[in-house]
Amino acid sequence: MHRGSSTQFNIQAMSSIQLCKMLKDRDVLSKPIITEIYNRALFLLQTEDARYNRLQFDARGLATILYQFAKLNYVIGSEFIEAWTNQAINLMDEFSSQGLTNSLWGFGRLKIQPQASFIEAWTNQAINLMDEFNSQDLSNSLWGLGWLEIQPQASFIEAWTNQATKTIGKFNHQELANSIYGILTLNVLCNSKIKVPQLFISAVNQNIELFDENIEDIGQILKAHYYFGKQGVGILTSQNRQLLEKKFKTKLTPYHTSNLHLNVLKVVKKVLAQHTVKSEHYIKQITSSVDIFIKEKNTVIQVDGPYHFDDNNALNFSTRLNTELLKSYGYIV
Secondary structure, rough: EOOOHHOOHHHOOOOOHHHHHHOOOOHEEHHHHHHHHHHHHHHHHHOOOOOHHHHHOOOHHHHHHHHHHHHHOOOOOHHHHHHHHHHHHHOOHOOOOOHHHHHHHHHHHHHOOOOHHHHHHHHHHHHHHHHHOOHHHHHHHHHHHHHHHOOHHHHHHHHHHHHHHOOOHHOHHHHHHHHHHHHHHHHHHHHOOOOOOHHHHHHHOOOHOOOOHHHHHHHHHHHHHHHHHHHOOOOOOOOHHHHHHHHHHHOOOOOOOOOOHHHHHHHHHHHHHOOOEEEEEEEEEEEEEEEEOOOOOOOEEOOOHHHHHHOOOEEOHHHHHHHHHHHHHEOOO
């Protein structure tokens, strides 16, 4: 059952704490109610009226409201982000480690690029609190930076690596995979030169049986292994690589080939009749198939828009990453 009329809750009189509590029940809230919560939150973020001081967001509330809207994939306007960012920078000294990572995760999930001033303040606070980061905070922060393609400061990476090394025994398999994948994305998309800590490599190989059911985790580890292996130091032992490759292939789901894809394929085969043209060609280095592969030209053509482009008609994150990876392996994309 969806919660209905806003008069029942009087949302326009709610404090920031009440708004955050309501959003935790997001699965039973109707869209009109969520919109009213958003509008009330925006008002509290923007108002300078002293009468509302006791109702406004503290650092925890700021992190929570962004995180909850991100969970909903709610479309947030620029005026909300601007007001939220101003408040967050002013209160950055009060952010906890969880608040920091939830905020970054929220930006990543919403596909919103945070202002440079926010990232600078965020980084300084993260370094100050790094001793308080748990394994989830550590993995989520690196995932968020990679997803947003934000080049982290060397001082942050040094602090992150030290804390991750000290707490490696508390990482679960998903946190290991997300951390390694975060390092991969930062190196590929931001030209970072971050090395995967040796203890992470050992932890993956010693707990390989944990990477069993989740195809996403397996794909992340394999993709990172191929990339770093090309540079001389892979993630997996030969035996474990073969084990994960076998598991990954058995869990792959068939791709849906669109009419557009088939039409383009027909044209390419006609124009390049003397070449070997393959459809849905699997390339293990990206743990994915490409739409069209021209073997003799070592060329990849990606066709299907919804799979490769976001709402702004720009390449989505996965396609950007795979494109750069393919180029690094010598493919023409």
